[in-house]
Amino acid sequence: LAKTTQPISMDSYEGQEVNITCSHNNIATNDYITWYQQFPSQGPRFIIQGYKTKVTNEVASLFIPADRKSSTLSLPRVSLSDTAVYYCLVGAMGMNRDDKIIFGKGTRLHILP
Amino acid sequence: DTGVSQDPRHKITKRGQNVTFRCDPISEHNRLYWYRQTLGQGPEFLTYFQNEAQLEKSRLLSDRFSAERPKGSFSTLEIQRTEQGDSAMYLCASSLDGIPPNEQFFGPGTRLTVL
Numbered sequence: 001l002a003k004t005t006q007p008i009s010m011d012s013y014e015g016q017e018v019n020i021t022c023s024h025n026n027i028a029t030n031d032y033i034t035w036y037q038q039f040p041s042q043g044p045r046f047i048i049q050g051y052k053t054k055v056t057n058e059v060a061s062l063f064i065p066a067d068r069k070s071s072t073l074s075l076p077r078v079s080l081s082d083t084a085v086y087y088c089l090v091g092a093m094g095m096n097r098d099d100k101i102i103f104g105k106g107t108r109l110h111i112l113p
Numbered sequence: 114d115t116g117v118s119q120d121p122r123h124k125i126t127k128r129g130q131n132v133t134f135r136c137d138p139i140s141e142h143n144r145l146y147w148y149r150q151t152l153g154q155g156p157e158f159l160t161y162f163q164n165e166a167q168l169e170k171s172r173l174l175s176d177r178f179s180a181e182r183p184k185g186s187f188s189t190l191e192i193q194r195t196e197q198g199d200s201a202m203y204l205c206a207s208s209l210d211g212i213p214p215n216e217q218f219f220g221p222g223t224r225l226t227v228l
Contacts, residue, residue, distance in 0.1 A: 041221075085155075102158065104155050105154060
């Protein structure tokens with residue numbers, strides 16, 4: 001399973017764009033990159049997933065360079081409610097692969113007013 | 114509410130007692146996962162089911178832990194002879210089998226405190 005490395009914590013201000021980068025140097029060919037968000041005393045919540053290039057949804061964008069050894073979660077115009085822990089996960093569930101995902105310690109994002 | 118539910122939400126027990134937690138996944142989801150999370154750490158994978166079959170167990174899941182998913186619906190996680198080190202949040206998640214890996218929907222968790 002590919003391990004991930006991401007910053008332990010980040011601070012930003014309301015209205016700013018926040019970029020959280022995750023390193024996954026030994027990502028496998030059929031691994032996908034997935035980001036989850038977790039608020040205190042709640043289970044994690046799926047944010048976005050991608051395989052290569054760029055993926056955008058109503059919440060965030062995910063940038064993945066050609067070598068796929070890293071990825072960047074971009075949160076546009078953050079608000080105080082975006083204060084949470086963000087987890088970068090790498091894995092491929094389904095046939096011929098380990099069917100579990102590994103959470104690291106995540107990045108604690110603190111949004112300041 | 115059609116999300117993942119867990120019961121109880123909180124459990125306080127004395128060391129050496131047995132506890133059982135229940136998870137009700139989203140009805141059409143065939144995969145069900147159990148995780149454990151301690152303060153300041155990310156969730157740690159414990160085990161997962163595809164329908165009623167338990168396909169993988171983490172080395173974290175000692176002999177005191179057992180999980181079942183009869184009939185491929187709800188699941189139970191039992192911890193026998195609890196220890197203080199078992200104190201944690203136990204999270205359940207469900208998903209649909211598929212490639213790419215489908216989103217896991219997490220329940221609110223059961224917080225276990227072992228005195």
